[in-house]
Amino acid sequence: MKITNVTLTAMALFTPYLFAEKGHKGHDHSDHSEESHDHAKEIAGPNKGRILTSTEPHAEFFVTPERKVKITFVDEDGKALPINGQTVSAIGGDRAAPTRMVFKKDGNSLVSDKALPEGKLVPIIIQIKPAPDSDNVTEKFNVDFSECPTCKHLEYACTCGH
Numbered sequence: 001m002k003i004t005n006v007t008l009t010a011m012a013l014f015t016p017y018l019f020a021e022k023g024h025k026g027h028d029h030s031d032h033s034e035e036s037h038d039h040a041k042e043i044a045g046p047n048k049g050r051i052l053t054s055t056e057p058h059a060e061f062f063v064t065p066e067r068k069v070k071i072t073f074v075d076e077d078g079k080a081l082p083i084n085g086q087t088v089s090a091i092g093g094d095r096a097a098p099t100r101m102v103f104k105k106d107g108n109s110l111v112s113d114k115a116l117p118e119g120k121l122v123p124i125i126i127q128i129k130p131a132p133d134s135d136n137v138t139e140k141f142n143v144d145f146s147e148c149p150t151c152k153h154l155e156y157a158c159t160c161g162h
């Protein structure tokens with residue numbers, strides 16, 4: 001009887017440990033999927049632009065050689081999705097003299113009517129409506145046109161996270 005009691009006590013002591021161990025394994029697993037998610041984020045979009053993950057579906061932000069902003073909605077693999085009621089508007093440059101941009105459909109993308117203002121670091125506020133009945137998602141960042149020394153992308157689209 002005494003041995004059984006000890007065994008039970010030991011079991012009772014070990015049970016939370018086992019749970020903790022299980023929980024820990026679960027945590028490891030989620031860490032792993034987070035890693036894969038990070039990896040997925042590193043996959044550049046169809047134009048090798050910056051992937052904005054705040055919208056669903058995600059949107060690729062890309063600046064054309066004419067400095068026009070091109071937004072392309074992408075699937076999990078970074079492949080372009082057709083434009084289907086999504087709308088985008090943006091304001092770029094200095095607050096004192098901002099450039100207001102309206103976006104028009106061009107193939108699978110929405111492209112701004114105006115170019116981004118001059119400069120190597122241009123602030124931008126983009127409002128994205130990922131579906132006709134969803135709320136606007138606002139993205140604010142500086143479009144950094146300097147070249148990343150490591151991954152050969154421009155900084156705004158840097159995938160190496162240096």
Ligand SMILES: [Zn+2]
Nearest residue numbers: 148151158160
């Ligand atoms: Zn880089």
